[in-house]
Amino acid sequence: MMSSKKRNGFGGLVYSTDPNFKPTGFTEDEPETLLPAQQKLKIRLDTKQRGGKAVTLIEGFAGTLTDIEQLGKSLKAFCGTGGSVKDGEILVQGDNRDKVLQWLQKNGYTAAKKL
Numbered sequence: 001m002m003s004s005k006k007r008n009g010f011g012g013l014v015y016s017t018d019p020n021f022k023p024t025g026f027t028e029d030e031p032e033t034l035l036p037a038q039q040k041l042k043i044r045l046d047t048k049q050r051g052g053k054a055v056t057l058i059e060g061f062a063g064t065l066t067d068i069e070q071l072g073k074s075l076k077a078f079c080g081t082g083g084s085v086k087d088g089e090i091l092v093q094g095d096n097r098d099k100v101l102q103w104l105q106k107n108g109y110t111a112a113k114k115l
Helices: 063-080 097-106
Strands: 041-045 055-058 083-086 089-093 112-113
Touching: 041 097, 055 097, 063 083, 063 089, 063 097, 089 112, 097 112
Parallel strands: 041 112
Antiparallel strands: 041 055, 055 089, 083 089
């Protein structure tokens, strides 16, 4: 009998050559995007491991990857800076907490600025 530590969720299946194979009981659903008023976003300034450069972080977005990328693109365009979307967080270059908060509130998002 196999110990529970070594058992994966696929009933012991390790490899399949079928490119369209999906194990039974395995679904990879993206979470649905909540309405802007239901989003609880947190805005904070971060300088750790960035060579001393300030970055505005927007955390707490619940939704699909496409929607968070679109939100990040809109925020970067509004602030007139660069940035990226990584690990479910939106990074906007520079200290743009006030601008980001203003844009999010104007567009119906619930946001809180952390000091």
